[in-house]
Amino acid sequence: MRYAFLVAYDGSRYFGFVRQPNRPTIEAELLRAFERCGLYRKLKEARYRVAARTDRGVSAIGQVVALDVRREPNVRELNAALPRNIAVLTAAEVKPDFNPRTQAQSKHYRYICEAPPGFDLLLARQAARLLEGVHDFKHLCKHEWGRSTIGELEQANVRGQKILSFDFIARAFLWQQVRRMVGALLAVGTGKLSLDEFERMLEGQAKQAMRPAPAEGLILVSVRYPSVALRPDARAVSKFIKYLRGREHSGYEAMVRLLLKKLSASNTS
DSSP states (O other), rough: OOEEEEEOGGGGGSSSSSSSSOOOOOOHHHHHHHHHSSSSSSHHHTTOOSSSSOOOTTTEEEEEEEEEEESSSHHHHHTTTTTTTTTEEEEEEOOOOOTTTTTSSSEEEEEEOOOOOTHHHHHHHHHHHHHEEEEEOOEEETOOOOOOOOOEEEEEEEEEESSSEEEEEEOOOTTTHHHHHHHHHHHHHTSSSSSHHHHHHHOOOSSSSSOOOTTTEEEEEEEESSSHHHOOOOHHHHHHHHHHSOOHHHHHHHHHHHHHHHHHHHHOO
């Protein structure tokens, strides 16, 4: 049997998602819980795959992992084996060839931060619209050897007053692309970068790459698939929300609202 798992986590206390020697990571905690609950013996045989490799400090309410399991998973049992800042929100049986990374239809990231003094929302929105479509994002990502920096952004938006919310949707993102796009939009909104300079950056004519915004505040909201629906379990969502409400950052408040919205949509579908 192959199962997909919808996972939420607070990334602030981890060195990213992917396992690293002698460092705490979300993936290491997840795999430890899966093994403890008897879902697999050898990881290679389980064909474990993950939708997104989020960086250090990045959180999620819509991460998706998949593996072949030896028995039907129990969400409550898994969450009892995990620390409070990581939660399996649901588990669903999927087709044997399901790969959460390559079969993703789109990924949605949201970035939350306080508005800087004098921030011009209208200017930032104009810049966000310029991001949509196909561009060479070499000045808005961290280069990975052998990987093209050309990509397509389906949607980019910014809204808010005191607290800003940046939303980006695409089939795939480059390393640090979201945080660097946020950094660029903040620079435009505060007058540090003109719209003309921003356009030249998208045309590959910038003198240097944009620096990334801090990781805290970035949330992987969802990963969509054409034929897989992962409906969150109300008990698991409630338990994770209780944890989030004890944390102090506008990003955690946003995660709570998103989780409640996701749960509501699941109950009405």
